[in-house]
Amino acid sequence: MRRTIGVAAAALLFCAGCSSMGVEPWERDILAKDEMQLTTDELEAATDDHIYFSKEASSGGRGFGGGGCGCN
Amino acid sequence: MQRDIRLDLAVDAWQGRFQAMGSPCEVVSEARKRRDALEVTSLVAAEAWRIEDKFSRYLDGNIVDRINSAAGRPVEVDNETADLLDFAVTLYRLSEHRFDITSGVLRRVWRFDGSDKVPGSESVGEVLQWVGWHRVDWRRPVLAMPHGMEIDFGGIGKEYAVDRCAGLIKELDGDPCLVNFGGDLVATQAPGRRRSWKVAIEGDTAAAPDRIIDLKQGALATSGDARRFLLRDGIRYSHILDPTTGWPIRDAPRSITIAADSCVEAGMISTLAILKGAAAEHFLEAQDVAYWCRR
Amino acid sequence: MSRKENCSISAALAAATCTLLGSGVPAPVDAQEEPLWDFNTSLLYYGEDGDRVKDFSVSAIARRMFVDDRFLTLSLTVDGLTGATPSGAIRQDVPQTFTRPSGNAAYTVPPEVLPLDDTFKDTRVALGAGWQQPVGETSLINVGASASREYDYTHVGVNAKMARDFNQRNTTLSAGFAYSFDSLDPVGGAPTPLTPMLDVGDTSNRLGDQDKDVLDLIIGITQVLSRNLVVQANYSYSKSDGYLTDPYKVLSLVDGTTGDTLLRTLTPGVAGPSHQFLFENRPGERTKHSIYGQVKYYMNGKVLDASYRYMTDDWDIDSHTVDLRYRIPFGADSYFEPHLRFYTQSEAEFYQLSIPDSQPLPGFASADYRLGNFDAITAGLKYGWRTRNDNEMSVRVEAYRQSGTVPSSQIIGNQAARDNYPDLNAVIVQVGYRF
Numbered sequence: 146m147r148r149t150i151g152v153a154a155a156a157l158l159f160c161a162g163c164s165s166m167g168v169e170p171w172e173r174d175i176l177a178k179d180e181m182q183l184t185t186d187e188l189e190a191a192t193d194d195h196i197y198f199s200k201e202a203s204s205g206g207r208g209f210g211g212g213g214c215g216c217n
Numbered sequence: 218m219q220r221d222i223r224l225d226l227a228v229d230a231w232q233g234r235f236q237a238m239g240s241p242c243e244v245v246s247e248a249r250k251r252r253d254a255l256e257v258t259s260l261v262a263a264e265a266w267r268i269e270d271k272f273s274r275y276l277d278g279n280i281v282d283r284i285n286s287a288a289g290r291p292v293e294v295d296n297e298t299a300d301l302l303d304f305a306v307t308l309y310r311l312s313e314h315r316f317d318i319t320s321g322v323l324r325r326v327w328r329f330d331g332s333d334k335v336p337g338s339e340s341v342g343e344v345l346q347w348v349g350w351h352r353v354d355w356r357r358p359v360l361a362m363p364h365g366m367e368i369d370f371g372g373i374g375k376e377y378a379v380d381r382c383a384g385l386i387k388e389l390d391g392d393p394c395l396v397n398f399g400g401d402l403v404a405t406q407a408p409g410r411r412r413s414w415k416v417a418i419e420g421d422t423a424a425a426p427d428r429i430i431d432l433k434q435g436a437l438a439t440s441g442d443a444r445r446f447l448l449r450d451g452i453r454y455s456h457i458l459d460p461t462t463g464w465p466i467r468d469a470p471r472s473i474t475i476a477a478d479s480c481v482e483a484g485m486i487s488t489l490a491i492l493k494g495a496a497a498e499h500f501l502e503a504q505d506v507a508y509w510c511r512r
Numbered sequence: 513m514s515r516k517e518n519c520s521i522s523a524a525l526a527a528a529t530c531t532l533l534g535s536g537v538p539a540p541v542d543a544q545e546e547p548l549w550d551f552n553t554s555l556l557y558y559g560e561d562g563d564r565v566k567d568f569s570v571s572a573i574a575r576r577m578f579v580d581d582r583f584l585t586l587s588l589t590v591d592g593l594t595g596a597t598p599s600g601a602i603r604q605d606v607p608q609t610f611t612r613p614s615g616n617a618a619y620t621v622p623p624e625v626l627p628l629d630d631t632f633k634d635t636r637v638a639l640g641a642g643w644q645q646p647v648g649e650t651s652l653i654n655v656g657a658s659a660s661r662e663y664d665y666t667h668v669g670v671n672a673k674m675a676r677d678f679n680q681r682n683t684t685l686s687a688g689f690a691y692s693f694d695s696l697d698p699v700g701g702a703p704t705p706l707t708p709m710l711d712v713g714d715t716s717n718r719l720g721d722q723d724k725d726v727l728d729l730i731i732g733i734t735q736v737l738s739r740n741l742v743v744q745a746n747y748s749y750s751k752s753d754g755y756l757t758d759p760y761k762v763l764s765l766v767d768g769t770t771g772d773t774l775l776r777t778l779t780p781g782v783a784g785p786s787h788q789f790l791f792e793n794r795p796g797e798r799t800k801h802s803i804y805g806q807v808k809y810y811m812n813g814k815v816l817d818a819s820y821r822y823m824t825d826d827w828d829i830d831s832h833t834v835d836l837r838y839r840i841p842f843g844a845d846s847y848f849e850p851h852l853r854f855y856t857q858s859e860a861e862f863y864q865l866s867i868p869d870s871q872p873l874p875g876f877a878s879a880d881y882r883l884g885n886f887d888a889i890t891a892g893l894k895y896g897w898r899t900r901n902d903n904e905m906s907v908r909v910e911a912y913r914q915s916g917t918v919p920s921s922q923i924i925g926n927q928a929a930r931d932n933y934p935d936l937n938a939v940i941v942q943v944g945y946r947f
Contacts, residue, residue, distance in 0.1 A: 167682025167736045170229040171249050174410055175739055180815045180839055180847075181808055183734065183744055188552045188571055188944060189908070196558060200914065200936065202857055202883055203831040205748050206804035206821035209671055209690040209728050226680075300532050307528040311521050380533050407542070415546070417579045427579040428545055435541025476543035482529045486522065504522045507543055 183207075222262055224255050229410050233258025237265035238273075238375050240399025244382075247392040247409055257389065261382040261396055268378045272301075272370045274321070284360060284368055291354075291361040299357050301370060301377065308373075308485060309350045315492040316485075319362070320460035321369030322347045327465075329456040333449035341463040348460050375401050376438055376484035383436075383480070395432075403436040403480045418474050418509055428509060430476070438483035440491045441472030441511075457491055468495035476507040550575040554944040561937045563628060565595040580646065585656075587640040596630030598934040600761040600879035601789055602866055602927065603627070604773055609786040613760045615700040615715045618783045626934050629760060631699065636662040642671075650677040658692070667694045673730075684734040695723040698759035705793030706873055709762055711784030717791075724754025732804075740810040750800040762789040763879045768870025771925030790867055792878040800825040815839040828861035829883065846897035851910065853890035859883060865922045865932055881934045886916030892940065903947035910940040 168176070175181060184190050184207065198204040223234045231254030233244040244261045248254040274281050284292050294302070308316040326336040326344050347365045354361040362368070370377075375398050382396045383403045393406035395414050404414050413431035418439065430437065445456035454465045469491045477483035486506055490497045501508045551574050558567040571589040578584070599610065609620045613631055621627045642656030654673040660666070673688030696702065701718030703709075710717060732746035764773040765788040773787040806819035817837040824830045832855070839849045860883040862876035892910025899905050916933040923932065 167679055168739050169249070170226065170680060171247065171410060172739050173229055173681075175810050176736060176742060177411060178810075181742065181810055183742070183806060183808065185817075185839075186552070186906075186944065188554050188573055189942065192554065192556055192569075192571070192942060196912075196940065197855075200882060200912075200938075201831070201855060201888065202825075202827075202829050202860070203800075203802070203821070203823040203833065203855075205728065205730075205750065206746065206802050206823075206833070207806065207819070209688070209730065300534075304528055304532045307524065311524055377532070384533065413544075419579075429548070429577065429579065431544045431546045433542035434539050435543055437543065476541050478526075478539065478541050479529055479533060481532060482525060485525055485529070489521065489525075506522065507541070509545065 220262075220266065222255070222258055224251065224258060226251075230408075231258075233261070235262045235265070237262065238269050238378065238398060240375065242398045243395075245395040245397070245414070247394070249392070253391065257386060257391060257394060260385055260389070264382050264385060265378050265398065268374065268381065271297075272374050274367070274369050274371070281368065281370065284362075287361070289361065289364040291359045293359050295358075301373065302355055302360065303357065304481075305370075305373065306350070306355065308489075312489050312492055314350070314461055315459055315466075316372065316488060317348065317350050317460040318368045318370060318372065319350055319353060319366055320348050320458060321371070322365075322367050323458050323460070323463060326463075327447075327456075327458060329445040329447055329454075331445075332447060335447055335449050335454060345463045348463065372488060373481065373484070375399065376480040379403050379436070379480040401436075401438045401480050401484055404432050404434045407433040418472075430474075430509075432476070435476055435478055436480040436483045437474055437476050438480055438487050439472060439474040440484070440487035441470070459492070466492055466494045469493075470497050470510050470512050472511045473497065473501070474509045475501075546577070548577050550577070550946075552944070552946045554942055556943075557939075557941045559939050560595065563596050563630065564936070565593060565597055567594075568592045582645040583643070585640070585642040585644070587638075589636075589638040591636040591638070593634045593636070596628035598881055599627050599629040600792060601627040601764045601787075602766075602773065602879070602932060603930050604787070607786070608773070609784070610762075610789065611709055611712050611783075611785055613699045615710075615713060615718075618712050618785075620786075624930075631760070634662050634664075636660060636665075638667075647674075650681075651675065654688070664698050665694065665696055667692055669693065669726075671728075682736040685732070686734070687729075687731045689730070690728040691725065693723065693725045694754075695721060696755060696759065697721045702755065702757075702759045703791040705757060706790050706877065708765075709785045709789040709791065711779065711782050713782075714784075722755030722759075724752055724756060726750065726752045742808050744804075744806045746802075746804045748800075748802045748804070750798075750802075752798040754796060756796060756798055757792060757794040758878070758880055759791075761792045761878065761880050763792055763864065763877055764788075764866045765790055766866040766868055766924060766927075768868040769925055771866070771868075771923070771927040773866070774869060790873075790877075792880065793876050794862065794878055795827065795876055798825055798827055813841045827883070829857055829859070831855065831857035846895065849894040849896070849908075851890065851892040851894065851908070853888075855888040855890075857884075857886060859885040859919065865918045865927065866924070868924055881914075881916060881936075884916045884933065885919065886914050886933070888912065888914040888936075890940075896944075901947075903945065905946075906944045908940070908942050908944075912936070912938040912940060 225232050231246045231248055233254060235242050242265060244258045246254045246257050270276060271279050272281055280294060280298050305318045322344055326340045352363055379396050379398050379401050383405050386394050386405050393408045395404045396402060408414055413433045416430045416432050416437055418428045447454040455469050457466045457469055459466050473487045473490050475483040475487040477486060486504060490501050493500045498510055553572045556569040569589060569591040573587045576584045603624055603626055605623050607620055607623055608627060609618050611618050638660035640658040642654060644654045647653050652675045656671045658669045669690060669692030671690035673686060675684050675686035677684050700715060702722045704717045704719055707717040728750045730746055730748045732744060734744045736742050766773050776785055776788050778784055800823060802821055802823040804821040809816045819835045821833040834854045836852045837849055839847050841847045862878060863883045864877050865879055867877060890910055890912045892908055894906055894908035896906035914936040918932050
């Protein structure tokens with residue numbers, strides 16, 4: 146448990162050090178495309194979250210997990 | 218009056234802002250370097266202030282002041298002023314005399330401050346003797362008009378400035394820009410970094426929500442009475458006056474936005490439409506232009 | 513004024529404008545009103561094999577744009593569930609009879625067949641609403657609420673999230689929370705944990721309604737690494753409190769040596785269970801931690817989406833999930849997207865296949881296959897295209913397979929000869945339309 150938090154904190158700190166990385170505002174053309182968004186299809190992602198929440202013991206990760214159902 | 222330029226990076230484009238012709242003006246530029254964006258904004262601001270100084274009715278000594286204080290004597294005008302006067306004549310005819318640059322004197326009796334002070338028909342009748350392009354003797358390049366009459370380029374000035382600035386930007390052959398003078402705007406090219414320029418047309422809130430136009434290129438201009446009007450006995454008097462009667466145009470839409478190839482064209486179609494009052498939509502349908510009309 | 517005269521007005525105006533501006537023919541204007549509403553709809557079929565669960569679902573998300581990048585989102589899902597689910601009891605060589613969760617009837621399962629309870633014909637309606645708006649130049653805030661209802665389950669929840677950009681929008685930090693309050697009203701009432709399944713009509717071991725609440729917290733960072741590459745990392749914490757047990761699931765009470773389920777003496781003329789079954793019991797608390805990482809990489813028109821999630825909780829469950837999607841454009845207006853997902857989890861501390869009578873009764877026990885040790889794989893293909901009226905349509909077909917193992921220490925006697933873990937095979941078909 147503590148190890149998990151340690152790993153997570155280290156990962157976030159490493160990323161915070163990424164302050165010099167990135168692109169100029171005019172280089173964002175590809176990143177602006179629909180297919181490059183982190184969640185391309187909200188409904189498909191919500192559907193998958195719900196199915197796997199009902200059939201497995203884990204949930205969430207990307208956002209708030211599925212939940213709020215008496216799924217069997 | 219403030220004549221400075223502010224330059225900020227807004228999301229993925231430069232936004233240069235300044236005040237001109239009584240409106241907040243902005244130049245949105247997809248230039249890469251700050252100094253290129255500043256160069257384009259400075260160019261636009263300089264042209265806007267030049268036109269404002271030359272044609273504003275508030276400044277002493279400019280061509281409009283000389284014409285308005287000529288007291289009946291003829292005045293010789295330069296080419297640019299002559300071009301604008303010729304254009305005004307065309308609009309006077311196309312609008313069946315309702316677009317008239319001599320109608321400015323009506324502001325002596327009509328003050329649109331949201332109050333209920335509607336002038337009496339006698340005072341309106343009196344001021345009408347100094348209104349009417351037919352009284353003006355215009356033979357290029359000489360203009361003569363009776364003492365007491367005045368001309369006012371307020372109805373064309375902003376749109377003209379926008380198009381002049383767009384022309385200057387195109388000559389620079391630089392990055393896509395959007396020139397927006399208080400809602401009268403033109404896109405010199407389709408933007409490179411996103412699918413289109415997004416322009417919001419203000420709505421009244423709940424009844425008429427804001428609309429968003431995806432503009433790839435071309436111009437948008439809006440005519441309307443959202444802010445300037447008089448209200449008395451439940452009747453709303455729009456600030457757009459009919460120079461042939463001296464009274465406000467009846468049943469004009471609250472706001473008309475037109476998309477056209479140039480800002481002058483968009484602005485004049487929206488003005489001509491508003492001058493049609495109740496027949497505005499009918500007129501716009503026949504023009505085959507993209508329009509957004511709100512009553 | 514006639515139509516012909518009107519047309520000549522705009523022509524005359526265009527000509528006069530050209531004269532005034534002195535330019536050549538300007539480029540023709542291109543302006544379209546942006547639709548204020550955005551809709552994402554789908555039809556879903558989820559079907560497990562045999563007599564097991566089948567689900568039909570219709571969903572819609574509507575998003576309305578307001579000026580200044582503000583959005584209202586409304587969502588609705590209606591789900592219709594049929595089919596049966598493993599009750600937690602193990603197979604036997606003889607027929608087994610169970611009392612239904614309602615307590616009103618009984619059902620019999622043939623020999624060698626995995627006991628499934630098919631009481632779950634259910635319809636669920638879920639609603640959601642959310643509001644998003646920018647805060648200042650670099651931040652975004654999201655608030656929302658959700659609610660859902662089935663005949664035995666009600667959920668309400670609120671959520672909020674804030675995100676802030678740094679470094680010319682190359683880095684985004686976000687934090688959010690969700691709180692939900694769920695209440696259960698199980699058919700027949702929640703059973704007292706670890707008490708036996710009783711005869712039809714006997715509801716003496718029932719408790720009233722139950723509830724639970726869940727708090728979720730998430731923090732994350734998104735970083736643009738290059739023109740083609742963006743990554744995200746999140747840490748989530750989840751704490752559930754209350755009734756976390758499944759009121760319909762049981763464990764078979766078995767002989768400590770043979771592993772066979774103990775028989776039960778039936779009263780003549782009264783229907784009831786043929787063997788001894790105990791209702792399961794889970795702890796009243798669960799704390800989960802997950803870390804999640806995602807990469808999106810653009811290579812010449814194709815996009816790779818790869819993510820990994822590690823989850824661990826205080827029920828001793830650890831899981832790993834790897835999800836891969838690869839979008840391949842096909843022509844100018846369509847694409848294929850193959851999908852692979854790998855999942856593995858270790859069993860909960862209190863997971864056990866059955867309860868041996870040779871040992872004292874455990875405090876917590878569950879034979880629910882979803883808390884067991886299993887691997888799962890999903891393989892699918894999605895095809896999407898731009899329709900003639902410039903909207904988007906997609907179809908995806910996926911196969912999901914779970915296969916588990918019961919730890920050998922839990923297998924007693926004759927159980928070794930049987931296939932104990934209820935493997936799952938399901939098909940997912942979803943059709944989506946965005947307009």
